[in-house]
Amino acid sequence: MTFALRAARTDDLEPIYEMAKLTGGGFTNLPPDRDALTAKLARADAAFARREDELGDDQFVLVLENTASGEVRGTCQLFTQVGQQWPFYSYRLTTLTQHSQELDRTVRAELLSLVTDLEGCSEVGGLFLHPGERAGGLGLLLARSRYLFIAMHRRRFADRVLAELRGIIDERGGSPFWDGVAGRFFGMSFQEADYFNAINGNQFIADLMPKHPVYIAMLDDDARSVIGLPHPSGRAAMKMLENEGFAYEGYLDIFDGGPTMTARTDRVKSVAAAKPLEIERCDLDYGERAIVATGELEGFRAAYGMREITPEGTVAIDQAAAGALKVAPGDVIWSVAR
Incomplete structure (x- = not known):
């Protein structure tokens, strides 16, 4: 049985939609919504058709096909430059050190600051492999083929690349991080906010989210305990990213607190090789x-x-x-x- 990764077409909508329904939430780039997926495929068509060999605001969608049966069993995406249609928000984990001479005491407080530092980076994301095919290294094929695509079309991608990993989602489909941070300001469940973001973008975060840093010590234990941790199903993906040269540098997803990994594009192992x-x-x-x-x-x-x-x-x-x-x-x- 042979599998090949190829460019997605508009007639791949139904198998991609069926896979999106299996994600369990937290996959912003793969929402279980036909209209949103149709728009993604239309945008990918335009990206594949654009002949100017230069950096633009493109989104490429690839699918994994069983070459014998023609079935689509996986998908992944590449974004050439994030933050062009709407701001690309992240939380940045930082430390504030303060000292009192009278008390002879130094206090270090960890903060979450809302930033757009990663705007303009390329992104690899939207990777999903059908549960029936999670053997034989097909996840690795999906992941690393994206870097070959970047190498083969290098001028279309930025000098820095990121990958967002899904954070911890509980058995109810909720996010302890969302409940402890942003959820307090929006009156929306994580699933509602995640779905709205996937369909409409995250401008509502800019409109409603407080701009002041969040002191981690003021969060509840559940929220603090998941900061920067990938979902259990994403641990292998995080290891693959690290093997490629990506690193976690304190950037977090604003919805579920999952880690955002970054690398210099030309230093990504598979791109360079x-x-x-x-x-x-x-x-x-x-x-x-x-x-x-x-x-x-x-x-x-x-x-x-x-x-x-x-x-x-x-x-x-x-x-x-x-x-x-x-x-x-x-x-x-x-x-x-x-």
């Missing part, structure tokens, strides 16, 4: 396991395969990978070791 090579042959029986990709924009495809880089600077790949990518000798692929 990816280089174009011409295919010499497609009959490799044994070689280095790799993620291989080809095509530009709407023609992009990525899959697992085997590769052998020749002394002449060409590459040999296996027949299954060639079939998944629809390539032949003489074509060009990009690849990174698995």
